[in-house]
Amino acid sequence: MTSILPIIEELADAPDHPARARWLLEVPLSVLIRDQVAVNRLLSAAGFHEGLAYMAAEISALSATRGRDGLAPNTIRMTREYARIGIQVIARGGAEEGAA
Template sequence: MTGLLPIIEQLCDCQTDAERADWLLRVPQGVIYRDNAAIRMVLRTAGFLAGVDYLDAELAAFNSTRTEQGCWRDSVLLSVGAGRAALLDVVRKGGGQ
């Protein structure tokens, strides 16, 4: 028993970076926001730094100011998009441990 929520334990159970990347791409953004410290710990322990970078981009987006139309600024969209693309690449290649 780790004391972590079951959805975070699913991340702990991932055996490869590809599985971790897939988890990050599918987990609700509210979980990323709420449990970012636990997620960061799991990703760092696994040595999955691309996942940590993506987590940072998502958190920066949550806390960024938006345009007058309520949209993210282009720089935020690019950061989050680049992080997602990197994770998709890991998933596609099957990413090792």
């Protein structure tokens, strides 16, 4: 028996960056918050820098103090959306990480 949860094992077993990107987009956000250390370690070990940036953006957005409108500040929301778009492109296999 391993010491990580099955949902985290799915990320550990992902064969490539598109599979990791799909995992990041599909996993419940509560898992990203709860297991952020393990997720970051796996993404780092895989050299998935776009995934690390996405994780940082999601955690920032989920942890931000919200305004009266119930939303995080615009800068945080925009950073999150740009990171999410980048991960969506990778998940579709449409771009290599770091490509211009």
